[in-house]
Amino acid sequence: MVFGYIIIALFMLAMSFYLIFRLNHLNKVTDSIMKTDIPSVENGEKLIDSLLEQIRNEKKYLITNDDAFLDLFDKKKREFLERLKSIEESIPNREKKVLIYPIRDLHNKYLTMVSKEIVLIGSEEHVPPDSRYEEEMKKTLDQLTESINKLTLTLQTGLIKKIELFQKIGYKSTKVSLVIILFAVLFGAIFAYFFTRSVCSPIKILKDATDRIADGDLDYRIEVTSRDEIGTLGTAFNQMCNKLKEMDQMKSEFVSNISHNLKTPLTAIREANDLLLEKIAGPISEPQIKLLTIIKEEAHQLTMMINDLLDISRVEAGLMRYNFQSSDIHDVIRKSTDEIRFLAENKNILIQCENGDSIPKILLDRDKIAQVMDNLLSNAIKFTLPGGAITIKANVVESHDVTQFFREQNSMNNVHSFIKVSISDTGIGIPSECHKKIFDKFQQVNNKGKGGIKGTGLGLSIAKHIVLDHGGDIWVESNVGKGSAFLFTLPCSYDYALSI
Numbered sequence: 001m002v003f004g005y006i007i008i009a010l011f012m013l014a015m016s017f018y019l020i021f022r023l024n025h026l027n028k029v030t031d032s033i034m035k036t037d038i039p040s041v042e043n044g045e046k047l048i049d050s051l052l053e054q055i056r057n058e059k060k061y062l063i064t065n066d067d068a069f070l071d072l073f074d075k076k077k078r079e080f081l082e083r084l085k086s087i088e089e090s091i092p093n094r095e096k097k098v099l100i101y102p103i104r105d106l107h108n109k110y111l112t113m114v115s116k117e118i119v120l121i122g123s124e125e126h127v128p129p130d131s132r133y134e135e136e137m138k139k140t141l142d143q144l145t146e147s148i149n150k151l152t153l154t155l156q157t158g159l160i161k162k163i164e165l166f167q168k169i170g171y172k173s174t175k176v177s178l179v180i181i182l183f184a185v186l187f188g189a190i191f192a193y194f195f196t197r198s199v200c201s202p203i204k205i206l207k208d209a210t211d212r213i214a215d216g217d218l219d220y221r222i223e224v225t226s227r228d229e230i231g232t233l234g235t236a237f238n239q240m241c242n243k244l245k246e247m248d249q250m251k252s253e254f255v256s257n258i259s260h261n262l263k264t265p266l267t268a269i270r271e272a273n274d275l276l277l278e279k280i281a282g283p284i285s286e287p288q289i290k291l292l293t294i295i296k297e298e299a300h301q302l303t304m305m306i307n308d309l310l311d312i313s314r315v316e317a318g319l320m321r322y323n324f325q326s327s328d329i330h331d332v333i334r335k336s337t338d339e340i341r342f343l344a345e346n347k348n349i350l351i352q353c354e355n356g357d358s359i360p361k362i363l364l365d366r367d368k369i370a371q372v373m374d375n376l377l378s379n380a381i382k383f384t385l386p387g388g389a390i391t392i393k394a395n396v397v398e399s400h401d402v403t404q405f406f407r408e409q410n411s412m413n414n415v416h417s418f419i420k421v422s423i424s425d426t427g428i429g430i431p432s433e434c435h436k437k438i439f440d441k442f443q444q445v446n447n448k449g450k451g452g453i454k455g456t457g458l459g460l461s462i463a464k465h466i467v468l469d470h471g472g473d474i475w476v477e478s479n480v481g482k483g484s485a486f487l488f489t490l491p492c493s494y495d496y497a498l499s500i
Contacts, residue, residue: 016180030166032162033159033162033163033166036090037090037155037158037159037162038159039086039090040086040087040090040091040155040159041152041155041156041159043083043084043086043087044083044087044148044151044152044155044156045152046083047080047083047084047087047103047148047151047152048145048148048149048152050076050079050080050083051080051107051141051144051145051148053072053076054073054076054077054080054110055141057069057070057072057073057076058073058114058117061073061118062117070118073114077111080107081107084100084103084104084107087100087151087155088100091155095154099147099150099151099154100151102143102147103144103147103148103151106140106143106144106147107144109140110137110140110141110144113133113136113137113140205222206222206233206234206237209221209222209237210237213241213244219245220241221238221241222234222237222238224238266299266302266303266306267303269295269299270296270299270300270303273292273295273296273299274296276288276292277289277292277293277296293342293346296342297342297343297346300340300343301378304374304375304378304459307371308458308459308462320465320466320469322365322368322469322470323365323366323367324363324364324365325363325364325365325366326361326362326363327361327362327363327364327366327369328359328361329359329362329364329369329394329419329421329490330355330359330394331366332364332366332369332370332373333353333373333392333394333421334353335370336370336373336374336377337351337353337373337377337392339374340374340377340378340381343378343381344381344390347381347384347386348386348387349381349384349386349387349388349389349390350388350389350390351377351389351390351392352389352390352391352392353391353392353393354391354392354393355394359394359395359396359419360396360492362419362490362491362492364470364490365466365470368466368470369466369470369490371462371463371466372463372466372467372474372488373421373423375459375460375462375463376423376463376486377390377423378459379459379460379486380423380424380425380427380484380486383425383427383428383484384425384426384427384428384483385426385427385428388425388426388427388483389425389426390423390424390425390426391422391423391424391425392421392422392423392424393421393422393424394419394420394421394422395419395420396417396418396419396420396492397417397418397419397420397489398416398417398418416492417491417492418472418489418490418491418492419489419490419492420487420488420489421487421488421489421490422485422486422487423485423486423487424483424484424485425483425484425485426482426483427483427484428480428481428483429478429479429480429481429482429483429484430476430478430480430484431480432478435475435476435478438460438476439460439461439463439464439474440461441457441458441461463488467488467489467490470490470491471490471491472488472489472490472491473488473489474486474487474488474489475487475488
């Protein structure tokens, strides 16, 4: 086994070195093309343009005797020579004699003839060039042009050959890479098979155990059957679970005790505050009414937070109990709305109820569903700006209007219709990526820039737990900046509710 791994490793090492060599060669060819060949081809193509400009300015000078054209001629001459020098530096010495020297000689001959013309123009006895001179000039320029074209063609051919070489090296490197990849995949599959059998199985067990702990099952433990590193990890995992359970119990007891201790004096404060607002103790001024109203709002929020903490402790401990009885959902909605309406009035928010068709009485826990309504209405008020509106609707829907999961779940209990309740607002809205996670514990939407509204992050989680225990479903529909609608359903017939 080990010997086989060594052979495989040596083969892959050799192939890797070969691939590195090829890639290095490819890099050199690329560098040569970009830094040498392409600039040389560009300079070769522009040599003709420089030559034509020289000829053009020469003719203009001979006709006009204007020194400006002579200056332009000299400029193009220097440009021509610089480009030729740049090309000369980029090609092998053996090719300079054939390609560069003829051009340089012919260009010098041309410059000599131009100089003679300039001297003749400056003399008082200027005689126009004869036909033999013009033929010689034309012959020189034709030979120079031909030599430049030959140089350009050679440079272009060299560039094409290097590009073809680049493609060939790239193709070979690709084939070698594919061989290495295929071999690596094959080796990896074989190694993974044996590795999975010996190591991954216990790790999967540990991973599944971790998932169960993450889901809240703190009583789960794994069976330790070895004394190796995996066994040591399993033992440490079980010890961690024991500590987590102890800490969770301590936390639950602390939260429950502190919540109970806070609830009693808070109830007294709320009752005393209500008596003051009702002027039982005597008349009060408008500023006092405003202050007492603020106290009432904050006390209400604090009461809900304490109730959330108590309820989440019961949920986690599996102690949530229900008192199912035949009830009218409208009565529950009306009671919750009346109790919380003062919060909406203080923000100038309109709460309106739209009664649908006749809704039958169903089995539900009035207090628990009222708690769901309180949480949803409180959130709607929190996140709706002054002058907004909240609309509550309740109607009967058929099973095809609910999610497939709950449709299948309730079909076994002969449930074919549901009551759907919606609480819609004109608030700030909720981003789509938050629609699911807001029902998780301690999850809150980031309201930065909207007043920094805070809460426990437990209300929606508890509401979901209550609705699910009633055999219903709860979800949110929202658009940022336009408002949100929280909806939940309750089955019209739920036979096993009485057994909970």
